[in-house]
Amino acid sequence: MPPKQTSVKKIISIDKAKKSQKPMKGRDIIVKALENEGCEVLFGYPGGTSMEIHQALTLSKKIRMVLPRHEQGGSFAAAGYARVTGKPGVCMATSGPGAINLLTGIMDAKLDSIPLIAITGQVPTSVMGSDAFQEADVVGATFPLVKHSYLITDIKDIPRIIHEAFHIASTGRPGPVLIDIPKNIQQQEGIVDFNVTFDVPGYKPNLKPAPQQIKKAAHFIKEAKRPIIYAGGGIIASEASEELRKLVKKTGIPITNTVMGLGTYPMDDPLSLHMLGMHGAVYANIAMNHADLVIALGVRFDDRVTGKLAEFCKNAKFIHVDIDPSEINKNISVDVPVQGDLKQALKMLNDAVEPKKDIGPWVKQIQGWKKEFPLDYQLDEKVIVPQSVIVETQKLADKDCIVSVGVGQHQMWVAQFWRFHSPRSWLCSSGLGSMGFGLPAAMGAQVACPDRQVINFEGDGSFLMNIQELQTLKIENIPVKNIVLNNAHLGMVAQWEDRFYKSLRGHTFIGDANFAEIADAFGIKGETISKPEEVVPALKRMLKHKGPYVLDVKYPYNDKSHGHVIPMIPGGHTYLDTILNQTHNLREYWKEKGIEP
Amino acid sequence: MQHTISVLVSNKFGVLSRISGLFSGRGFNIESLNVAETNDPNISRMTIVTRGDDQKIEQITKQLNKLVDIIKVIDLTEENFIDREMVLIKMNAEQKNREEILRIVEIFRAKVVDVSPATYTIEITGDEGKLKGIMELLRPLGIKEVVRSGRIALSRGMKSIN
Numbered sequence: 001m002p003p004k005q006t007s008v009k010k011i012i013s014i015d016k017a018k019k020s021q022k023p024m025k026g027r028d029i030i031v032k033a034l035e036n037e038g039c040e041v042l043f044g045y046p047g048g049t050s051m052e053i054h055q056a057l058t059l060s061k062k063i064r065m066v067l068p069r070h071e072q073g074g075s076f077a078a079a080g081y082a083r084v085t086g087k088p089g090v091c092m093a094t095s096g097p098g099a100i101n102l103l104t105g106i107m108d109a110k111l112d113s114i115p116l117i118a119i120t121g122q123v124p125t126s127v128m129g130s131d132a133f134q135e136a137d138v139v140g141a142t143f144p145l146v147k148h149s150y151l152i153t154d155i156k157d158i159p160r161i162i163h164e165a166f167h168i169a170s171t172g173r174p175g176p177v178l179i180d181i182p183k184n185i186q187q188q189e190g191i192v193d194f195n196v197t198f199d200v201p202g203y204k205p206n207l208k209p210a211p212q213q214i215k216k217a218a219h220f221i222k223e224a225k226r227p228i229i230y231a232g233g234g235i236i237a238s239e240a241s242e243e244l245r246k247l248v249k250k251t252g253i254p255i256t257n258t259v260m261g262l263g264t265y266p267m268d269d270p271l272s273l274h275m276l277g278m279h280g281a282v283y284a285n286i287a288m289n290h291a292d293l294v295i296a297l298g299v300r301f302d303d304r305v306t307g308k309l310a311e312f313c314k315n316a317k318f319i320h321v322d323i324d325p326s327e328i329n330k331n332i333s334v335d336v337p338v339q340g341d342l343k344q345a346l347k348m349l350n351d352a353v354e355p356k357k358d359i360g361p362w363v364k365q366i367q368g369w370k371k372e373f374p375l376d377y378q379l380d381e382k383v384i385v386p387q388s389v390i391v392e393t394q395k396l397a398d399k400d401c402i403v404s405v406g407v408g409q410h411q412m413w414v415a416q417f418w419r420f421h422s423p424r425s426w427l428c429s430s431g432l433g434s435m436g437f438g439l440p441a442a443m444g445a446q447v448a449c450p451d452r453q454v455i456n457f458e459g460d461g462s463f464l465m466n467i468q469e470l471q472t473l474k475i476e477n478i479p480v481k482n483i484v485l486n487n488a489h490l491g492m493v494a495q496w497e498d499r500f501y502k503s504l505r506g507h508t509f510i511g512d513a514n515f516a517e518i519a520d521a522f523g524i525k526g527e528t529i530s531k532p533e534e535v536v537p538a539l540k541r542m543l544k545h546k547g548p549y550v551l552d553v554k555y556p557y558n559d560k561s562h563g564h565v566i567p568m569i570p571g572g573h574t575y576l577d578t579i580l581n582q583t584h585n586l587r588e589y590w591k592e593k594g595i596e597p
Numbered sequence: 598m599q600h601t602i603s604v605l606v607s608n609k610f611g612v613l614s615r616i617s618g619l620f621s622g623r624g625f626n627i628e629s630l631n632v633a634e635t636n637d638p639n640i641s642r643m644t645i646v647t648r649g650d651d652q653k654i655e656q657i658t659k660q661l662n663k664l665v666d667i668i669k670v671i672d673l674t675e676e677n678f679i680d681r682e683m684v685l686i687k688m689n690a691e692q693k694n695r696e697e698i699l700r701i702v703e704i705f706r707a708k709v710v711d712v713s714p715a716t717y718t719i720e721i722t723g724d725e726g727k728l729k730g731i732m733e734l735l736r737p738l739g740i741k742e743v744v745r746s747g748r749i750a751l752s753r754g755m756k757s758i759n
Contacts, residue, residue: 139611143618148665151610168665202607202668326659329652 026155027052027186030119033162035062036194039090039117041081041447042066043074047094048134049121052186066447066476069468071098073440075105076429076466079114080444084402084424086239088115088169089444095121096134099180100141104434107145109176111431112260113237115169116176118146124184125153139180147175148203152182155190163196172205173324174237205323209340209348217295217319217336218352224293224317226362227253230276230305233260233430234298234322234342241265241423243346244297251356254366256284258299259415259430266421273366274375277305278569279412282373282586285575287366289313296320298342301331302431303571311574321345373567373580375416384532384555386410386485389539390417393455393483396539401453402427404442404480406462407435409491412565414457436465442480443469453481453543460486461510470522473548481542482519482550488512489557495564499579512554519550526550599628600654601680601750603758604643604661605669608634612666616643619664625649625657629682631747640668642758644680644749671758673750680750683722685710686732689739690717698738705731716741 024032030053034042041064046054057065068074071093078089093099099120109116123132139151148168150161158181165177221227235244241264248255248271255265256273265272276284288294294316299305306312309331318334320327321342328337338345377387390413403418404427405411411428420426427445429437442456463484473480494508519526525545529538529552542549557563568579576587576597590597606612613632620627628646635642647657654672661670673680688698690712698717702709707721721731725748732740752758 140614143611143615144622149611200665203665324663326656326663329655333652 021191023189023191025052025056025186026158026181026188026190027056029155029158029190029192030162030181030186031056031060031063032194033159034090035060036159037162037166038087039063042090042092043068043077043081043444044092044119045071045074045094045098047098047121049095049123049183050092050098050119051094051121052183053092053119053121053181064447066443067472068440068443069471070466071101072104072436073443073466073469073472075102075116075118076108076434076437076440077444077447077469078116078118079105079109079112080404080427080441081448082109082114082116082444083427083441084445085448086115086170086237086424088117088166090117090119092119093121094134095123095138095183096136098134099138100136103142103145104432106142106176106178108429108432108434108437110145110147112429113174113233114176115174117165117169118176118178120178120180121186122151122180122182125182126184128182139178142178145176146178147173149178149180151180152185155185155188156192158185159192159194160196164198164200167198168200168203172203172207206339207323207341207344209321209338209345211348213336213338214345214348214352217321217338217349220293220317220319220336221251221253221295221353221356224356225358226291227251227293227295227356227359228273228287228291229253229255229295229297230258230288230299231255231261231264231297232258232299235261235264236423237298238323238342239423240298240343240346243343243350246350247346247353250350251353252359252363253295253356254287254363256280256288258302258305259428261298262415262428263420263423263426267419268421270367271363273370275415277302278307278571279416279565279567280305281370281375281416282567282578282580283366283369285569285578286369286373286586288316289575290365291316294318296334297346298322300327306331307569307577308572308574377417379532381532384530384535384553386487386553386555387413387417388532389483389485389535389553390414390457392535393457393539394418396536396543397455398453400425401455402442402445402449404428404438404445404454404456406438406458406465407433407492408459408462409495409565410457410459410462410485412492413485416565435462438462439466439469439480439482442482443472443478446478446480447476454479456480456482458482458484459491460484460488460513460515461490463515464510464513467518470519470524470548470550474523477547479545479547479549481545481548483542484515484550484552486513486515486552486554487557487563491557491563492565494557498564499568499570515550515552524548524550526552528552528554530554598650598654598674599646599648600657600672600674601678601748602645602647602658602661603671603673603750604645604667605635605758606641606643607666607668608639608641609666612641612664615664615666616645616661619660620647620657623656623660625653629745629747631749644747646748669758671752673752676756677753678750679753680724680748681722682725682728682748683720683746684728684732685744686719686721686735686740687742688717688719688735689741690715691739694738698735701731701734707731
């Protein structure tokens, strides 16, 4: 329990601060401290205990305040900003319901290792703990969701805590940091010292990989006959995409990406095996499970990648490079653990490895699998096939455009059919899988990169979850292009119903809506299409339009295989159980061809 | 296997919640937990007794280390260490048992710290084996109430956590 503060009082610490400095209000100190940390955009929704800070923000010349229409939208927008820039995204909400509405965004940032600062107003310290109006113990509620959190109880601590929060959020393994600030601290006046240094004895992430481990890794790579690189979001967090490309170029080892790692390696390169995992490329999963060495870079052996752990890459040895020691040996026991910053580790590794001249047969075998099991879909003459919309969009879009997605079938289709080639261009709630992510994340990215094209693919269910942000797009003139793949169903769950529950619909039909008309109501241009021949002209009109746009693409949910995300490894199974089509899984397919896995 | 883990933490609001939340959230088990200030008032020391295979203990120590308020984590089980726990036991001390209780107290070098016409309160300090021994002997004589401090531990010899 913090000390009770009865009234607004002036605290002057003459020893540190300059005598000439005038007393400032807590709220102004907060804004100045944020400016000092390089904060240029803040996504905040005001309320009783945060309006003081908004009063200060409205006078700031350095920080652009964007008003989301729901706090969750603000948290995802801040994450979108962070994902494209690498800098901490900042969101803010008032106490109680406002603060609690940030929780989904905070957890999303935790699971995807995104630097996020969440600022929450809190009731005055004099009434904290009394169940005051709009009081919620948000620090307590977010313990398991944050990388770290603070409750500010002394105005003098504001600059130090904000500095620590930005440092902790953006260094080591990035993550969300919450700062809870009672209203009386915002109103109090004082002279504080803005000269702050970072001194937290419990926070010293080790960045430098041990040279002997790099040496060992290089030796394992030298000995391997069937090596594969499995690269994830850590490559993006450590800005190591270039070093990764060098490693592949120098060694010739094939590479597959996690959904978080898309863009770290160009997919048009023959050595790219696209995405692995539950909805990944069949050839990526086959190659992983036939490898004798898995070089895991900034990944966490998530269950959506491994399936049944005991059967995963049974004959392989593992090198695992990660900044977070707790990720090493968490799900998989590895042979060569390398703890440290991936960029540094890859630089060292690139110096230590030699071209792999002995993996020709392995690469050839993989190219064979690539040809045999391409990521594919069937076109239809009468109805729009959603995968084709994604492919056609990329043909027309700017090469450096940013792609955002919600969660569900459409998300996996974009992951499968968009050809990624550069990091920080892909916004996807990967770990938490939070529906409603796409639109606000795209909004945050567009605010960060006003000159780049930002395209948001959504499912109808996902789009509805934060559709209020259309108003933000309109009022702030944020020109995000939204493509709603609208099948009136919660398609991913319906797909599971078809596969595992005899198509019994358990509340997965959500009903039809005309999203172009909804856009129109917000003053945003929109169009609804439902015929295959309408796709390309409609996309052209959308991309030509200057402002925000909603393209509502209606297509029927279809329980035949082309309505499903295929391939698919059912949860907890192995790559051999990959559903290839309506009739076969990989095990059966190989059995018919007389191939031993 | 049981492990005794010493943790130095910043003496800040919420740190105990962060640690207990980490244990419950990840399905780790706490057998006992003791926390109090060290000779530096900014730093508290916790002694956590937990159980698990090597992989689980590795995760526990790594996850603890990730918490920003945690300064140091040492699994004492890997080395020689002294551990102690204190127990206060309130006994039904009827006439026929009073002599026997005192004899047990003497054998175990425990102390009677409070007496009433019908009760003795016994204080004993020791490791787990010693405490288990006295409890077993006292139980048939009628224990009214027990309170235990949770384990505290230090490594033996010159070694220090600081």
